[in-house]
Amino acid sequence: MAFDSLGRFGVWRSYTGFTPEEAREYEQLGYGTLWLGGSPPADLPVVESLLAATETITVATSIVNIWAAPAKEVAESFHRIEAGFPGRFLLGVGAGHPEHTGEYRKPYDALVEYLDELDAAGVPTQRRAVAALGPRVLKLAAERSAGALPYYVPSAHTAQARATIGPNALLATENKVVLTDDTSEAHSIADGTVGFYLGLTNYVSNLRRFGFTDADLSMPPSDRLFDAVVAHGTPEQVVARLTEHLDAGADHVGLQVLGDDYLAALRTLAPLLAARS
Template sequence: MGTMQLGRLGAWYAPDKLNGPAQIAALVKTVESLGYDTLWYPEARGYESFSVAGFMLSQTSKLKLGSSIASIYARDAFTARRGMISLNDLYGGRFILGLGVSHVPMVEGLRGHTYEKPVPAMRRYLEGIVKGDAKAAEFPVCIAALRPLMLKLAAQMAHGALPYNTIPRHTAEAAKILGPGKWLAVEQKVTIETDPLRARALGREELSRYMVLDNYRNAWLGMGFTEADLANGGSDAFIDQMVLWGSADQVKAKLKAHFDAGATHVAIQPVHPVGDTAARDAILKALADT
C-alpha cells in the first residue's frame, strides 16, 4: 500500500444528506475539481460506509476518501481491515479508514450491541486491525478522538486523530498529545454568511443533532464551555466557535487558527440551508484556497 500522505485541506460532508447516486457523484467531482485533498464522510443511519466509499472512489481519480467515521460496532476488525485493503487495491490507494466508537443511541438503539468503555474497545479493535499483518504500519488508519486517553491511543496505534466539533484550543492540546509525525485532521463547520442571525440559525440547526449526545457534551465541557453554553440550542459564543461564519476572508482567517494550533489537515464542512447544493458548492469554492 505504501505510506499515504495527507494534504493540508479537506472537505467533510454526509452522503446521507444527498438524494441518490447522481447527487453524490456531483459532490465528489466538485470537491475533486476544486483541489481538495480528501473528502471525509460519516456513517450514520443511511449509507453503509465501505459501499459508499467504493462508489465515491469510482467517480474520482485523485481525491482521497476518508471514513469519518466508520463505527467499530458495524463490522469486525478483520472485515474492516480487508475492506480498507480492498478499497485501496481497487482504487489506487486513496482510502483512509477513520474509526470511531460512535454513540450509545446508535450502538445500542440502532444496532443492538452493548456500548463498551470507549478506549479499551477501540484498543482491542485496533489490535485486530493490525494482527498478523507485516504491512500494518502502513495502514492509513485514524481514530475519532476528543479526550486525552483516546488521543494517546491514536498516537500509539494509528496514523493520527480525527477530532470533530472542536475548537483551536482543543487542537493545540491534541497536537501536544499526538506528538510529531501524526495526522491531526480537524473537522470544522463553516458557512459564508455575514448576517449573524442567519448564520447562527443555520449553526443551531446543524448542531442540534449533536447537542443531545453525551460524548460531545462532555468534550465541550472539557474545552471550557459551560452548561449554560449548551442550553437552549447553544449560546451565541458557542455557536460562533462551532460554525465559523462571515465573509470568505473572515472564515479563512478563523480556519488558520486550527493550523496555527498544530492541525496538519483541516476538513471544512459547509453548513447551508437543507438541500441547497448550490450554496454548499459556493462555500467549498470560496474556501478552496485556504
C-alpha cells in the same frame, strides 16, 4: 499514506450525500479529501464509485463505528478498495456515542481490541486513523494509527490535541461552516445541528474541558459556543476561522458546510482556501 495526500482542506458530508459528479468537482476545486460521515457500514459502499470518478483525491471514513461494523469485514473492504485504488483510502474508525449504542462498554478497551483485529487482518497502521477527543484516546490514536480525527471542537482543542499526540501524528479536524454574514441566518441554519451534539455526553464533556458552561451548552447554544464550532461570516472570515485550526497544529480541516447551498459555498471558498494552503 503521506499526510500531504489529504491536502490542507477537505469536504465532510454524510457518506450518502456524495455523488461521483460532485466528487470530481471537489477535486477540481482543489479539495484534498472527501470525509464520509454518518457511520458507513462494514462493506464501505460509495467509496469505490467516488475513487473511480476522480484521479487524486483521497476518500476517508469519518467514521466507521466499531460497534456496528465488525473489524474483520471492514478489513476485507479495506483490502478490496486498496487493490483497486492503491494509496487513496484512509480508514477512520471510532467508538461513537453511548446514547446511540445498545451494547456500549468502555470505549477505550473496545477500540484497542478493534485495532488489534485490524492489525491481525493486515490493515496498515498508517492507513487508518481514530476519532479522538480526550487525552487517552488521542494518545492511542497516535500510537496505533496514523493519528486523530477530532470532531465538533474549538481550535483550542486542536492546540491541546497537537501537544498530546506530538509533532508527527496526523491531526485532521472537522469544522462546520455557514457562509453568511447574517448572524441570525447562520443560527437559523446551524442551531439544530449544533444542538444535536449537545445531547451526546462525549462532546459535552469535551467542551467543558475548554471552559464551556451549562449556559453555553443548553439550547439554543450560546453565541460563544456557536462561534467556536461554526465558522460563519464572509468568505474571508470563514477561511480565517478554519485557518485557526492549522495555526493551532492541525494538518487538515474537513469542511462540513451546512444549508442547502453547500456546493455554492464550497465553490466560493475554494480559491481562498487554496491561497491559505
